Amino acid sequence: MRSRQRWLLGCGAMLLGLLLGGAWLFQGNRQQAVAASAQKVDDHECLLPNENWKMPFKDEIPIIYVSRSSDPAKWEALKSFWNEATEKAVDPKTGLEVQRKVVYLKLPLGLNTIPPVPPENPLTVQKWKLGKDLYFDPILSSDRTVSCATCHDPTKGYTDQSPVSTGIAGNKGGVSAPTVLNSAYHVFQFWDGRAASLEDQSQGPPQNALEMFDGEGHAWRRVVERIRAEPEYVKRFKAIFGTVPTRDTVAKAIATYERTVFSGNSIFDRAELAMRQRVEREADEGKAVQQELTKADFLTALKGAFAKKDTTALTALKLDPANDAAKAEEIAGRLLNGRNLFFGKARCNACHVGENFTDNTFHNLGVGAKDGELDAKHAGRYAAMPPGHKQPEFFGAFKTPTLRHLLSTAPYMHDGSEKTLEEVIDFYDRGGNVNPYLDVKMRDENAERQWYRAKAEGRVVKLPDQARVYDGRVIIPLKLHLTKEEKADLVLFLRALQGDDPDPIVADPKK
Ligand code: HEC
Numbered sequence: 001m002r003s004r005q006r007w008l009l010g011c012g013a014m015l016l017g018l019l020l021g022g023a024w025l026f027q028g029n030r031q032q033a034v035a036a037s038a039q040k041v042d043d044h045e046c047l048l049p050n051e052n053w054k055m056p057f058k059d060e061i062p063i064i065y066v067s068r069s070s071d072p073a074k075w076e077a078l079k080s081f082w083n084e085a086t087e088k089a090v091d092p093k094t095g096l097e098v099q100r101k102v103v104y105l106k107l108p109l110g111l112n113t114i115p116p117v118p119p120e121n122p123l124t125v126q127k128w129k130l131g132k133d134l135y136f137d138p139i140l141s142s143d144r145t146v147s148c149a150t151c152h153d154p155t156k157g158y159t160d161q162s163p164v165s166t167g168i169a170g171n172k173g174g175v176s177a178p179t180v181l182n183s184a185y186h187v188f189q190f191w192d193g194r195a196a197s198l199e200d201q202s203q204g205p206p207q208n209a210l211e212m213f214d215g216e217g218h219a220w221r222r223v224v225e226r227i228r229a230e231p232e233y234v235k236r237f238k239a240i241f242g243t244v245p246t247r248d249t250v251a252k253a254i255a256t257y258e259r260t261v262f263s264g265n266s267i268f269d270r271a272e273l274a275m276r277q278r279v280e281r282e283a284d285e286g287k288a289v290q291q292e293l294t295k296a297d298f299l300t301a302l303k304g305a306f307a308k309k310d311t312t313a314l315t316a317l318k319l320d321p322a323n324d325a326a327k328a329e330e331i332a333g334r335l336l337n338g339r340n341l342f343f344g345k346a347r348c349n350a351c352h353v354g355e356n357f358t359d360n361t362f363h364n365l366g367v368g369a370k371d372g373e374l375d376a377k378h379a380g381r382y383a384a385m386p387p388g389h390k391q392p393e394f395f396g397a398f399k400t401p402t403l404r405h406l407l408s409t410a411p412y413m414h415d416g417s418e419k420t421l422e423e424v425i426d427f428y429d430r431g432g433n434v435n436p437y438l439d440v441k442m443r444d445e446n447a448e449r450q451w452y453r454a455k456a457e458g459r460v461v462k463l464p465d466q467a468r469v470y471d472g473r474v475i476i477p478l479k480l481h482l483t484k485e486e487k488a489d490l491v492l493f494l495r496a497l498q499g500d501d502p503d504p505i506v507a508d509p510k511k
């Protein structure tokens with residue numbers, strides 16, 4: 001069974017335990033057993049629903065994802081991101097067929113996978129709207145000054161564009177706020193992956209003393225009490241969940257909102273679409289099919305953007321929609337070169353893979369290392385591993401972030417230490433920062449093997465400047481030897497991953 005489900009059942013079981021008094025377990029001591037379990041149950045954490053409070057089934061509006069691969073015809077037919085429609089559905093309480101509203105969410109081009117949704121927290125419009133209101137409401141912070149949007153601002157690519165975040169009372173955090181864009185796809189949340197779901201994650205900030213909590217009393221109890229003091233919120237929680245606001249249901253609502261925050265339809269996605277359409281054409285015409293991105297595919301994408309006067313996509317590439325159409329040819333060639341470097345010589349795809357450009361795991365690039373050493377402040381994934389499960393190779397490892405929408409999310413890396421994409425490329429070109437646990441994919445393993453062999457044979461080998469020996473272990477960072485032009489083309493390719501800004505219905509708190 002999934003751990004979240006188990007936790008919820010546990011919560012229910014605790015309440016049941018309270019009712020039954022655990023009589024058969026503690027027969028001689030029934031009163032005491034009841035008192036003990038009463039202390040354990042906190043109705044601010046979770047409550048079992050009162051079905052009578054819930055809105056009728058026919059009024060609930062489910063949100064249904066549609067991606068280009070889940071349902072091509074439907075995806076093609078949908079006009080916008082948010083599409084209202086009606087459907088027939090069977091009310092599970094009465095067994096009768098009813099007509100009800102639904103919303104079809106058209107996932108942006110390039111995001112073909114349907115994001116996972118926990119079975120205990122299905123998407124509905126009412127829950128989404130509640131989550132959206134909570135996301136933008138400073139009520140979650142002790143002094144009502146900071147909301148989720150303070151640090152994950154839709155107008156700043158759902159980040160705060162700062163090396164570290166500022167929480168209540170001007171407190172500075174220790175790491176850079178990652179974007180919420182496409183976080184619906186993450187296997188782990190946070191730089192060190194310490195949360196397994198958006199539901200888990202959203203419970204963090206309201207009790208984090210640097211972010212939303214002033215340190216007085218029990219953080220979540222107070223959050224829930226503040227929300228319960230607002231009759232409008234209470235009414236909505238009862239209709240949606242059948243309970244007054246609890247930590248469980250606040251987390252569910254916010255996670256629901258986050259599951260609609262996407263970035264896609266970048267020039268790269270459009271070039272990939274152009275490629276697939278070209279391949280179909282070539283196959284129909286009986287030609288030899290080239291199932292690889294070509295310059296022509298990038299050119300098709302660029303021409304389409306000029307025809308639409310697509311300012312977002314073109315300015316991302318530093319092109320003027322009104323005057324630069326003649327440059328499309330040259331830029332298409334450079335984009336193809338950048339793409340080939342990304343998947344080839346620069347091997348960025350060793351970690352940044354798939355639709356969201358992440359392998360959903362953790363790597364040590366040496367971000368934060370000085371003079372070959374990395375202090376415990378940058379322990380990353382290693383610190384999040386529970387005792388009994390520590391893996392030294394994860395010391396200094398952080399989650400591979402998405403590479404979509406980078407132009408809105410500078411500065412880069414968990415500590416915001418790289419200010420521009422050019423700086424990021426220089427960082428990789430020199431092989432990252434040497435330290436005892438530099439990721440194997442960042443190292444020159446051949447050179448390391450030669451060093452060990454030479455040592456065994458008693459020969460002396462001169463190490464490159466950037467290498468170090470730690471307790472007899474050699475670490476030789478892999479330099480990429482990119483030329484100036486190659487670096488520029490790689491940056492241009494990253495700029496072509498800038499997606500459309502999220503639809504105003506999601507990004508604008510007033511819509
Ligand atoms: C004071 C600034 C601040 C506030 C307020 C804040 N966050 Fe964050 N958020 C951060 C920082 C910093 C991180 C990274 C922390 C880490 O990885 O250790 C983060 C991480 C996240 C992540 C994980 C993304 C990823 O790629 O791993 C999500 C999702 C998120 N926050 C959503 C929220 C939500 C929802 C709220 C409101 C309940 C919220 N945040 C409030 C600063 C903030």
Ligand code: HEC
Nearest residue numbers: 346348350351363367398399400401412413414424428441
């Ligand atoms: C060994 C795995 C690995 C390889 C190879 C790799 N990356 Fe990364 N990338 C990461 C990880 C992990 C981070 C976050 C590191 C940190 O903050 O400590 C990251 C961060 C980034 C960031 C910053 C994103 C942000 O939101 O802060 C960019 C940009 C980036 N990588 C681009 C590239 C490019 C371009 C290449 C190829 C030259 C590349 N990466 C190769 C794993 C990798």
